[in-house]
Amino acid sequence: MPELPEVETIVRGLASCILNKVIAHVDVNLPRMVTPAPPLFEAMLRGQTLRACERRAKYIVFTLDHGYQLIVHLRMTGRFMYAQADDAAPPYSHVHFRFTDGTQLFFADTRTFGRMRIVEPDEAWAAGLGVEPLSPEFTVNALHALCKGRTTPIKTFLLDQRHIAGIGNIYACEALWQARIAPSTPAGNLKPAARAALHAALQDVLERAIHMRGTSARDYVDAEGLKGGFQNVLTVYGRHGQACPRPRCGGSIERSVLAQRGTWWCRRCQR
Ligand SMILES: [Zn+2]
Known part of the structure; x- marks a missing residue:
């Protein structure tokens, strides 16, 4: 998707x-x-x-x-x-x-x-959608407020469009790897340093992916029929069995299932 x-x-x-x-x-x-x-x-x-x-x-x-x-x-x-x-x-x-x-x-x-x-012009069709992750409103403090007290695994939390809008399976997995956070960590349990790392990773991953015109994991092409390029730099998504790309980690990427969604991560460097 x-x-x-x-x-x-x-x-x-x-x-x-x-x-x-x-x-x-x-x-x-x-x-x-x-x-x-x-x-x-x-x-x-x-x-x-x-x-x-x-x-x-x-x-x-x-x-x-x-x-x-x-x-x-x-x-x-x-x-x-x-x-x-x-x-x-x-x-x-x-x-x-x-x-x-x-x-x-x-x-x-x-x-x-x-x-x-x-x-209609005044219809609140987007009322149920969460904050845009690349907008000025999405700060580390905003992420803190959204996560606070939640026991949902952070990976599942990131996919919930009512909290943060626009993130799907690919970029949730990629951002969690970049921030070294285990996908099953309860959202409310993230330490301040981990929250800051996740905030930075989400914005970095999304910005780099836009720069590369998205990920053509299956059949995605844009309106001019062009494929994206981010599939060439994915670190964990779809890469189970491969070595973790983090220098000196030595772990391998595994696939778990969280809330019925395939979840790719490295047990060794995502704690
Ligand atoms: Zn690793």
């Missing part, structure tokens, strides 16, 4: 292609993917100019002329593809936008879990 760095990469790519374009036509081939149901969904978008394209957590947020927003969650395999006027639809294309200049935007999704929803 695309996490914060992948969605951020997609949003930046989309913004450079489609900002200020006017939607001439929308076609929905899979009605359950969109809210409200077609034909209202199509009618609310037709004639609208895309004024902004931003990320909130793992959501892509398009702001339209009339103040409504189109909120998109890619889930497992959703992807946008920007295309020229005469390009054919890609396989598994379920929503098709055509702009007044003839260019097109396809939303393709092999597993069809992706969702699009039009929300």
